[in-house]
Amino acid sequence: MNTGNQSYKVDFMLVGLFQYGSMNGFLFAAIVFLFLVAVLGNITLVHLIRLDSRLHTPMYFLLSQLSLIDMMYICTTVPKMASNFLANIKTITFLGCEIQTFMFLSLGGCEAVLLGFMSYDHYVAICHPLRYAVLMSKKICCSLSICAWSSSVVNSLIHSLYFFQLPFCGSRLIDHFFCEIPSLLSLVCEDTSQYEYTILLSGLIILLLPFLTILASYAQVLTVVFQINSGTGRTKALSTCSSHLIVASLFYVTTLSAYTRPHSLHDPAQDKMVAVFYSIVTPLLNPFIYSLRNKEVLGALRRLLG
Numbered sequence: 001m002n003t004g005n006q007s008y009k010v011d012f013m014l015v016g017l018f019q020y021g022s023m024n025g026f027l028f029a030a031i032v033f034l035f036l037v038a039v040l041g042n043i044t045l046v047h048l049i050r051l052d053s054r055l056h057t058p059m060y061f062l063l064s065q066l067s068l069i070d071m072m073y074i075c076t077t078v079p080k081m082a083s084n085f086l087a088n089i090k091t092i093t094f095l096g097c098e099i100q101t102f103m104f105l106s107l108g109g110c111e112a113v114l115l116g117f118m119s120y121d122h123y124v125a126i127c128h129p130l131r132y133a134v135l136m137s138k139k140i141c142c143s144l145s146i147c148a149w150s151s152s153v154v155n156s157l158i159h160s161l162y163f164f165q166l167p168f169c170g171s172r173l174i175d176h177f178f179c180e181i182p183s184l185l186s187l188v189c190e191d192t193s194q195y196e197y198t199i200l201l202s203g204l205i206i207l208l209l210p211f212l213t214i215l216a217s218y219a220q221v222l223t224v225v226f227q228i229n230s231g232t233g234r235t236k237a238l239s240t241c242s243s244h245l246i247v248a249s250l251f252y253v254t255t256l257s258a259y260t261r262p263h264s265l266h267d268p269a270q271d272k273m274v275a276v277f278y279s280i281v282t283p284l285l286n287p288f289i290y291s292l293r294n295k296e297v298l299g300a301l302r303r304l305l306g
Contacts, residue, residue: 010094010172011091011094012091012173012179013090013092013173014176015090015173015174015177015268017031028082031280032078032082035074035078035079035082038074038284039071039074041284042068042070042286043071044287044301045063045287046067048300048304049061049063049064049067051300052300052304054300058121059122061141061145062114062117063118065145066111067287070111070286072107073104073107073111073283074279074280074283076100077280080092080178097179098179100178101156101163101181102157102160103156105159105160106156107152108255109152109156109206110148111251112206112210112211112252113147113151113206115210115214115252116209116214117145117148119217119244119248120213120217121136122218122241123217123218123220126224126241127221155202155206159181159198159199166190166192166195167190168187168188170187171187173187175268176271176272176275177272178279180258181199182199182266182271186263192263199259203260207252207255207259208252208260210252211252214244214248218241222241239294243289246289247286250278250281250282250285251278254274254277254278255278257274258274258275258278
């Protein structure tokens, strides 16, 4: 333990995402472009929901929370990766790595829980429409949002405080493009098998439980939807639920792959590609999947543009 603590608070080195020689510049430009589109898309969606009174409903309140999370989520990784690439400096301070890990876990956990709550909102709206105003009141919506934020922050704080007290020794090279606990485990110079069980348990609670809730909710929704006589109503319900299911599946499958696999089965190159999906692609797709397939959001955008 003491040997590891001799390197405490020493800077880490990030290998980065770009390892393709002459294509580095093109890949960097592509990632930055996707980052700017994701930030602009999420800001626009939050702005539309705030301005248009027709979107002041529980569903859009939760959607605005999701966009806010996605905007912060992608900002925890890409700016640092971009600055390292431009300055040709791969280092990140010990404190910076700890903060990045805490923020990434907090926002990722919050998104996982919030997606589950959004499926509950869809379930109530379709299966119990007459009780929707009671079951999804403003007070309940705020409580769901607070629950998502607080549970994820507490989980992230526990993991961050515990993990960064472990001894790091030998190489400080992180084979990733940001600080993430699965990629940092190989730098710890003591047995982490017990802690890996804790990561697995957290992943099952924060990720798998909401995902199963989504699947169960939509199983009930589909049962009700196919009993709807109106073809328009059935199409609208299926469109709303399918958009949410696409986003949820992409996010949960990739994060579960990263956080529930044993450390011995992790491959750095594969981990980086999977991380691109849940850290960059999902925040990019969310605002477009929800807006391009939603007439109310498109109508609000047209009204905003005059």
